[in-house]
Structures are given as structure tokens and as C-alpha cells.
Amino acid sequence: MSSKTLDSIISSFGQSVSKKLASPAISGAPEDQLRAPLESLILDGIVELLGFSKHAVVMIGETSLAESFTRPDYAVTCGKALTGFIEIKAPGKGADPRRFQGHDKEQWSRLKSLPNLLYTDGMSFSLWRDGELHGTILRLEGDLEKDGKAMKAPGELLGLFSNFLTWTPQAPKSPRRLAEVSARLCRLLRDEVSEQLDRGTLALTGLADDWRKLLFPQADNAQFADG
Structure with missing residues (x-):
């Protein structure tokens, strides 16, 4: 039986991100440092805690293009069917795209057309459906950049990911x-x-x-x- 808990996988995630952000050798965009830890968090942690089979969920990353405004960072499949998208922002930007400015605001004006979209900056997580917030914006406890290992997650985070991964298309009724x-x-x-x-x-x-x-x-x- 697995010994993983939500707090243990969040602690591992925070520790991994902290190391990347603190490394003097890192010169890439801050949000890029979240990619590998986020994949591990979801595929090696969240998926197992939610009871999915190990290979049921796949995260397909987009190539990073500075001039691209439309494509989210990941397309996510569950059971070989496209279930949603994930957009990553730099730590500290938050996960409320309604407050974004400049490039991020323009990108949101397009991405809000998607029916199942998860935003995260590593500290905050939010789920959006057709441009409307689904549930509440959840924030981890702790400091991602200074002491990621000590980070903890609100219990509702599992529910947010469950809603994201189990989404199914709804046929228009009119x-x-x-x-x-x-x-x-x-x-x-x-x-x-x-x-x-x-x-x-x-x-x-x-x-x-x-x-x-x-x-x-x-x-x-x-x-x-x-x-």
C-alpha cells in the first residue's frame, strides 16, 4: 500500500521547485522551472491518490514559443481521451487570469474559450470552464522559493484535480x-x-x-x- 499523502507529495514538489529556482545555473523563464516538478506532482502523486491507474493520465507539453499567444502549456489526456489543458505562470503571478496584464491578459482572452483549463503558478491552482471559475482559487501554505519542503496543501486540492481529470464534454441543450x-x-x-x-x-x-x-x-x- 502506498505511503504517499497529499502533504508528502506537495512537500516533494515544493522541494524540487525551490532547488530549481535557487540554482545559479538556471537562466530560463521561471515558469519553465515548474514543468518537471508539476509533471511529477500530477503523474506520480495526484493520479495515484485519486485512484487512477499509473498510465491512465498523460501530459503532453507544448513547445515553448515566445511569440505564441494561444497554446496552453499542456494538453492532458485521461484514458486516451483529451480531458483538459494546463497553463503555467511564473511563481508569484497567481492563478487568477482575470487580474493579468499585457501578454498574459491577451492570452487569457483566447484561452478562456476552453471548456476545462487549469491555471497554476506553483503556489496557486484554479480551474476554469468556458471562462468561468469553477470552485475557488486554492493556495498552498508556505514559501515556494525559500522552503519548499515545508509546504502544505489545502485538502480541497485533491478535489480540484479530480474535477479537472474527470471532466466530460457536455452537449449543448439549446x-x-x-x-x-x-x-x-x-x-x-x-x-x-x-x-x-x-x-x-x-x-x-x-x-x-x-x-x-x-x-x-x-x-x-x-x-x-x-x-
């Missing part, structure tokens, strides 16, 4: 609701297409060229993405 859901996801897709065109992604630039030759010769990238 034409209006269907239109609202479709519009949000279409905006997200449009923005992703625009970003890929700006980067010169060959698959999309080639498609855009063919689209113009066959249908709308005068259409610019924005019109193509919208179409």
Missing part, C-alpha cells in the same frame, strides 16, 4: 448554447490559424495560397483565418 460554444471555439481556431500564418507554417501558407487561387484572390491572412 440552439443558443450551441451557437455560443461554437463561436468561442471558432475564435480560438481562427487565432491559432493567424499565428501559424504569421510564422510561415508551410502547411497553412500553402493551403491559403490554394484557397486564394481557387476562391478569393484578394483575401488577406486575416480573412483566410476567419473563413
